[in-house]
Every structure is written in C-alpha cells, then in structure tokens.
Amino acid sequence: MAGNATAQETLFALREQIARLEGKPLPALVAAERAKAAENPDRQGARAGRPRLPLGIEQVDAALEGGLPLDGLTEIRTSLMGNAGSASGFVLALSAYLKTRERSEAPVLWIGDVVSAQEAGVPYAAGLKQFGLNPDDILYAWPRKLEDALWLAETAAASGALCATILEIRDNPKHFGLTESRRLGLRAKAAGRPLFVLRHGAQEEASCAVFRFLAEPAPASERRLPDGSVLGGGIGHPVFRLILEKSRNPAPLSFFLEWNPRDRQFSLARKAAEISSFRNPSAHPGARLPAPADRQDRSPALGSVVAFERAS
Template sequence: MAMTAVARETVFALRRQIAKIEGTLPERLQASAGATSDADVNTGLTPNTNVTIVRRGVAATLPDAFLPTGVERLDAALSGGLPKAALSEIHGIETRDAGAVAGFALSLTSLILKQTQGLPVLWIGTTEIFREAGFPYARGLHASFGIEPEHLLFSEAPRLVDALWVAEEAAKMTALAAVILEIRGNPQRLDLTATRRLHARAQGAGRPVFLLRQAAEPEPTAAPVRLIVASAPAVPRETIAGPLAGSIGRPAFTITIGKSRTALPGQFTLEWNPDERVFDERRGDERWGEERAKNPVAVVSLSGSGKDPAAASGAILAFPAVGSPAVGNQPSQRQRATHLGPRRAG
C-alpha cells in the first residue's frame, strides 16, 4: 500500500514536471470543507488539503502568469497573453519586416517595464544583425515607448555562438526584466536543443525571453508561442475635426498567430498608442471604411474609354486665379506650344 502511494506521488511529480516544460500549469483543486473526495481516498491524504491534479490539456491560469497585450481578442486566442516565464518567438518573414518586429518587441518591452520598475532589458544580437537593422534610437525609445535609455542594454556578439551563450546566461538572471535575442534566418546552431535551453532558463528565472527572427521560416522550437509580425498601413491622424488628410497616424502591426498553446489561428491589426502606451485593435480598417462612406466617389476617375466612370462629386465652380488671363484671351495653339515648352536657364 505504501509503495503504491509512493509510486502514485512519483507519477504526479513527473506529470507536474512535464506540464512545466510544456508551458502549462497543473490544475489545483481544493477539497470542500468536511468532505472527503475520491482523490483524498486514493492518495491517502486527509480532507481539506490542496490536491494538485494534472490533466492533459487542462491549464490553470494564474493572475501573473501571462503578459496581456490589452487586446481582448488576441489575449483570448493566446489563452491570456504571452507567457512571462517562457520563450516566445516573434518572426519577420522578410528582411524589410525587421523594423516592424523590433517595434512590436519594444511595445512589449514597454508593457513589461510598467510592471517591473527599475529592471533593465537586455537586447542581444550579432554584428550582422545590428549592421543590417541598426540600433533603436534613444530619443525615439522615450517618445514612442516610454523607455529610458538606461533601461535598454545591448550586447553585440561577433558570432552566433557567442550571442546564444550570452542569451542563455542572461535568461537565468532575475535582475533583468526580459531578454531579447535577435537572430537572422534559420541557422543550424539555433536548433530544438538550443531553444529548449533558453525556454528552461526562462522558466527557472520567471522572466520572458523574446526570440526575434529576421527573414526566418517556421521550424520546430521549444517556444510555446510564435507570432508573425509585419507592418500595417497607418491611417490618418485623428483630430477634433476628424481625420487629418495626408497625415501619418499611429504605427500599426499585422500580427498572425503561427503557434500557440490553444492552437487557435488568427490575424489581428494592432495600433500602438505612444501616448497611453497601449495596443488598440483595428478591425477591418474601420477608419478607412468610415472615410469611404463619407466620400464614396473614387479619388481618380476612370478613363473616358473605361466602363462605368465615376460619377461627378457635385457642382464644380471654376474661379480664375489672380493675374490669370481672361477666358477670351487664351493663347493660340501656336503660342501654347511655346508657352508649355521647357524652361531654359539664362
């Protein structure tokens, strides 16, 4: 009987360890007062004792286990947000997406620093990475993300093996709020074993590790979450009188869930609010839809030989400009050619 209880406790311990590696948490159940549950009888525990039961596919969400993005639909698809004590991948399909990937990572860093005052974030990359994508601008960090320059540290490694070593050593440090590792492509050294080590270090320290990947293809890794990030068109700036034509609004990102604990796919367009430092979701380009509803006429009319040309937008009144010739004094055809010819200096 004693051996059976010991064996059962060993199985429970192994299941808890597997759940920790997979990024899930065991479900905690508390026996009701004055009653003895089946688990109490089977395990030989006394009533009114917290019993940890691990079920496959069941994960309990602790209040501080995830970093919510603030976008309800995205957080629901990620089962609460990005895991804090885990490795998370942020992909850019093409090299030109490096700016969007970095901007999204800095937005997450801003959210993290709100909760961990005073702790810095370490950004690790190779010389090739920083030569291709550059370093974040200090003034822009403060203006757009509220990040003080002393809170963002950089480590430039000459080789990928050196960058991975620095990342593994930094991932286990509780003196850092987060670790960012930026890698280009799909190097052979960054295999499943290397990502398992990073993920295990992040779990042990209780800190997030973000793996930024430039121009990389999805491949098996230990990260429970993979987000694919690209830049999205910015909408005009909002003013009291309405959208300001010709202006550039907030930075926007297209976020695609490539991998998550819930296995729920989804694509979202997020705008970063640099004033309040929060994400806002833009659904179906709502603002552009409002603008099209206000002015349904096409910006550029179709050609005369085209079908269904755009209708006139209303009455058009022409006023002669100051100093322009009168209607009856237009230049002749012979004069017009000279008038429209290229200017000659001197």
C-alpha cells in the same frame, strides 16, 4: 501488491516530471491551487502558477489564454528581412508596455545580431524615446558569435535583473534549435522573466516558445489632432499585422495591432485592416467552389503548396 504500488508511484512521479518539463499544469498542483483559492478568494486573480501579460484587448487576450507568458519564450518572426521594422517595433512596443505596466526600473536587454544591424540598422535612442523607451531603459549587447549570444540570453534570463530580454536572430541558424530554445525557456521560467526571440527572415521552426507571431508591415493609422479630428495624409501611430502562428488554438489568428506610444497602449486597428486589404488584394479572390452535393468531394491536397500551377 507493494511492488505494484511502488511502480504506480514511480509512474506518477515521471508523469509529473514530464508535465513540469512541458510547462503544463500538474494535476496535483492544480488541485492544491484550487484549495488555496477557496481559502482566500481575493487572490484568485493572481494565479501563482503562470504570470501573464495581457495586451488589454479582449479577443487577443482570449486567444493568448490571458496574455503573453512572463516566464517563458515568445517568438516574433518575419518572413523577410525587409519587415524588420514592424517586428522590432512590436517587440520594443511590448517591452515598453511591460515596463509601464510593471513600473519596473530594470532595463531591457537587446542582444543584437551584427548582420541584422547592417541590414536593418540599430535601435535608435531618439526614436525609442518617442516610442516609449528611454535611453537608460535599454542595454545593448553585441556578441560576435551565436554561442555568445545564447550564453548572454541564458545569463540574462537567469539573473532576473532585467525587465525583459530580446534576442535578435537572423534566419534559422543550425545552432539555435529546439534544444537550445528549451534551455532558454527553462531559464526564463526559473527566473520568471520574459524572453522575446526576434527572428528576421526565417521559416517556422519547432521551438519551446509558447506563442509565435509572424509580423508583417501594415499601413499606419491616420494622424490625430489634439481635438480628435483626423489629419488626412499623415502617418500616425504604427500598426503591425500579426499572425498568431503558434498557440493552443487550432487556427492561426490574424489581427492588426496599433501601438500608441504616448499612452503606451495597444489597440486593434480596423481602419488599417481595410486599407491593407484594399491595397494588397488576396491572391485568390472569390469564394471556393461549394462542395458537390451528389457525389464525394475530391480528396484534399496533401502537403503544402510549393508552387502554383500555370495560370495560362
């Protein structure tokens, strides 16, 4: 009997360890948290477990289970290098938003990739100032090798001295896989500071990131005059088209997010969505054929679409 109990205990300990590794709430911890919350109910909102960064938009925050994790990895990728503007814009907007929210004096670390800097330029201080980040708010690092970049990200995440760390990566390098991202994730978790991985022109890949966004460009909002009227033809606040590819939701969520640099607030851009869908009609217009009622539906296609069939 005693041996059995010891085995059980070992099993529970291992389960807890696995849950801790995976970042899932532990059953025992959750119970303890509830008990604590019952003791002083006013602290219920500030859940000691996982701090989050809500974006201030109900639908998005619901999909993000309260917001982006402040103690973990978030990945923002683009499918093409040409979309670097919107992805960097979203990451930098997030940093500015986080800095404003936390009223933090600590700078944001931008770990740049040298080739991406040649392809898409380097963050520009004067533009960033208009975007909501002062020149002193950003530290730039230009490591020569990916190993150095990973070391930097790890040190930065572990030091806890930085408001956020942005790691810019191009493509899907061999040396940055699941193991490395898990390592970074653990560091970020230990220090409680967020780490944003900005991946240009990359495929989806397994990583430790809690959420992964695919960023795409979207038409900017109209320029608004001080009295609230809209100036036609102007290019206003930036809008990003974001697809939440990885989350606990089964279906990817797609939305248009507008960043207001002056108020430092996100909002949903419905107008941009209309313009965008008008300018870029979908490849297969029209609804799919309804399922036949009198016989079996044909079996769904296996695997992903590699090439479309001939149209003519």
